[in-house]
Every structure is written in C-alpha cells, then in structure tokens.
Amino acid sequence: MTIYRTPSVLAYPGKSALFITLGIQNNQAAITKVxxxxxxxxxxxxxxxxxxxxxxxxxxxxxGSEAWDRLRPGKPKPKELVPFTAIKGEKHTAVATAGDLFFHIRADRQDICYEMAAMIDELLADATYSIDEVNGFRYLDGRAIIGFVDGTENP
Structure with missing residues (x-):
C-alpha cells in the first residue's frame, strides 16, 4: 500500500503566495553554501x-535535477527527479523553466511571504542568482475576477 502525504503548503490555499526560482552559481563556495x-x-x-x-x-x-547532480555528485537521485520538460495541454502549455532551487511560500499575509524570501536571499546571498519570481494573492474578497459573482449582481 502506498501512502501519499499532501505537503502542508498545499493543504490550505492561503491568501498570498510567492514562487521563487533561483540558479546556483558555478563555483564550489556556492555549492557549499547551498x-x-x-x-x-x-x-x-x-x-x-x-x-x-x-x-x-x-x-x-x-x-532541480541538474542541481542535484552538482550538489550530490556520484550520489543516486530519486527516480522521479528528472529534468522538467514542457507539458502541452489542449489550451495551455506549462513551459519548461530553467532553475536549480524552487521555493513555494504561502501565508495569509503577503508580508510574511516577503519576510521568508528576504531570509532566503540573505542566507544564500551570492551563492545563487534570481531566475523568476511570481506573486500570488487573493483578489478582493475572493470573488472571481471575470466579472460574474453569483447572478444577483448581473441578472
């Protein structure tokens, strides 16, 4: 029997999120710091x-798969850890984003997400470089942003 654990960051959707993608500098000091x-x-x-x-x-x-090879040379990596390739759907495509370290930060307040990001930045300092950052937040009172809420406002 396989038991699947839902990561706690996914258990509650939260009101704010921050997704950060970093690359690792190409030197031994950076590897050690990471x-x-x-x-x-x-x-x-x-x-x-x-x-x-x-x-x-x-x-x-x-x-990331390539980062694992740099961080743990000669050590076996999890079989599921493979380079991410684009996933094409009927309407949308999840592009293959380059990156070595990926962070998913959630909280009910955006400032808490920024606090965590600031600590990550401080601790990793010059060992990494930024590739991407995406901010997510709950819009107003959580209503859909497509203009229709529940039918009472737009009969």
Missing amino acids: LEFITGFSALVRSMHGRFHDENFNALMGI
Whole structure:
C-alpha cells in the first residue's frame, strides 16, 4: 500500500503566495553554501511557522535535477527527479523553466511571504542568482475576477 502525504503548503490555499526560482552559481563556495542552506531549511520554516502560527505560513523547497547532480555528485537521485520538460495541454502549455532551487511560500499575509524570501536571499546571498519570481494573492474578497459573482449582481 502506498501512502501519499499532501505537503502542508498545499493543504490550505492561503491568501498570498510567492514562487521563487533561483540558479546556483558555478563555483564550489556556492555549492557549499547551498548545501548548508538546504540542511537548515526545515528549521527556518519551523521558526517562521512559530512566529506566524495564526497566519497559515508554510514553505517548500524543490531541487532541480541538474542541481542535484552538482550538489550530490556520484550520489543516486530519486527516480522521479528528472529534468522538467514542457507539458502541452489542449489550451495551455506549462513551459519548461530553467532553475536549480524552487521555493513555494504561502501565508495569509503577503508580508510574511516577503519576510521568508528576504531570509532566503540573505542566507544564500551570492551563492545563487534570481531566475523568476511570481506573486500570488487573493483578489478582493475572493470573488472571481471575470466579472460574474453569483447572478444577483448581473441578472
């Protein structure tokens, strides 16, 4: 029997989210600093969760396939860890984004997401470089932004 755990960052949708993609600099000092950061990441998340326990804070970090090879040379990687390729659907395409470290940060307040991002930036400093950042937030009171809410406003 296979047991699947839902990562806690996905369990509650939250009101704000921050998605960060970083690349790792190509030198041994950067690799060492990133490995130290990875080792302490769960403690950082626990610390932030303790500070903001009523704000539904949580964060996940992912490591890209090529980054794994640089961080753990000669070590086997999880069989599911493969380079991400574009996924084409009928209407939309999920493009293959380059990156080494991926962060998914959620909370009920955007400033908490920024606080976590600032700590990540401070701890990784010159070991990484920014590739992409996407901010997500709940719009107004959570209504759809397509102009139709429940039929009472637009009979």
